[in-house]
Amino acid sequence: MSARLIESMGLLCQLLEQASPEIAASALLSEDKYAATGEALIHERLLSTGTVRSYVTCPECLVENARLVKPCNDSNVLLFCDDCGDIECPRSVLQTYTVNVARVVERLSASLSLPLASRKAIGPNSSWRLGIQERRRGAATTWYFGRRLSRACEAKALVDQIKLDQAARSAKILTSTRLPLCASSPLAGYEIIELPSVARLSQSRFLFYDNRLQDVEHPSAEDAPSGNSLAYVRSRRCAYVNGIKYQLESMQQKILLALMDAHAHRLEAQQIAARCGSSAFPFQPIKYFGRNPLVYKTFVRYLAGDKLYVLAEGD
Numbered sequence: 001m002s003a004r005l006i007e008s009m010g011l012l013c014q015l016l017e018q019a020s021p022e023i024a025a026s027a028l029l030s031e032d033k034y035a036a037t038g039e040a041l042i043h044e045r046l047l048s049t050g051t052v053r054s055y056v057t058c059p060e061c062l063v064e065n066a067r068l069v070k071p072c073n074d075s076n077v078l079l080f081c082d083d084c085g086d087i088e089c090p091r092s093v094l095q096t097y098t099v100n101v102a103r104v105v106e107r108l109s110a111s112l113s114l115p116l117a118s119r120k121a122i123g124p125n126s127s128w129r130l131g132i133q134e135r136r137r138g139a140a141t142t143w144y145f146g147r148r149l150s151r152a153c154e155a156k157a158l159v160d161q162i163k164l165d166q167a168a169r170s171a172k173i174l175t176s177t178r179l180p181l182c183a184s185s186p187l188a189g190y191e192i193i194e195l196p197s198v199a200r201l202s203q204s205r206f207l208f209y210d211n212r213l214q215d216v217e218h219p220s221a222e223d224a225p226s227g228n229s230l231a232y233v234r235s236r237r238c239a240y241v242n243g244i245k246y247q248l249e250s251m252q253q254k255i256l257l258a259l260m261d262a263h264a265h266r267l268e269a270q271q272i273a274a275r276c277g278s279s280a281f282p283f284q285p286i287k288y289f290g291r292n293p294l295v296y297k298t299f300v301r302y303l304a305g306d307k308l309y310v311l312a313e314g315d
């Protein structure tokens with residue numbers, strides 16, 4: 001039972017990554033690799049019956065299309081294939097199943113005990129703010145769920161909402177997409193978690209492995225970048241230079257994030273000040289890196305001619 005429910009998460013995510021999260025009943029329920037997991041998803045009402053097709057891949061030759069001619073009786077239909085001719089087969093070969101995406105989202109929120117009031121759909125059926133969770137006073141986590149995040153347009157819509165929510169530093173994004181995303185994704189640097197790695201299907205809910213969510217917060221040294229990286233500035237307030245971790249002071253984090261989030265990663269000094277909430281004038285970023293000079297030297301460049309600070313991506 002348990003292994004089947006774990007595998008069901010994989011199938012659910014695979015379907016969620018399709019433009020239309022639909023699967024033919026014949027594939028879902030007859031192919032060995034899906035049968036048990038598919039039934040579990042149907043039982044949990046995460047898959048509902050979808051459209052009935054009038055064409056299917058011919059069940060005889062498995063090559064040509066076979067079209068529906070007429071129903072034979074309550075349970076069988078007559079199909080016609082150019083190669084095989086008339087074929088009588090169970091009506092279920094024409095049936096499809098579709099992921100009930102709304103129910104997936106509702107169940108994710110409920111399973112994380114998130115208040116309904118903070119849930120919001122973002123973009124057309126692609127990502128959602130699941131809700132805000134206050135772990136302790138003043139420390140909130142804003143949970144999001146996104147599907148198809150390897151597509152730049154879906155990723156951007158989600159990032160735009162996170163910025164509107166002013167949740168860049170508190171965002172945790174669950175996804176059905178396989179990670180990692182490419183380095184140029186608008187979501188680069190955000191904390192993204194593959195759903196099957198932290199949760200499995202359970203009865204009427206998703207069961208989150210709390211210890212794995214903790215692991216995401218306190219990652220092991222194994223996933224530390226080996227070279228220069230700003231990937232963890234936002235989520236863990238640290239930067240890596242030559243594989244060595246440098247914990248950042250709050251202002252250092254704000255300055256780097258200001259540049260990371262800026263168009264073309266370029267800003268004037270006072271624009272950085274504004275984004276960091278500083279009223280210092282003139283604003284000189286280097287002054288804030290007294291204890292982390294190597295981080296500054298590695299990631300920030302000043303273009304004297306343009307009076308612009310730019311982010312050096314560390315290479």
Ligand SMILES: [Zn+2]
Nearest residue numbers: 058061081084
């Ligand atoms: Zn055929």
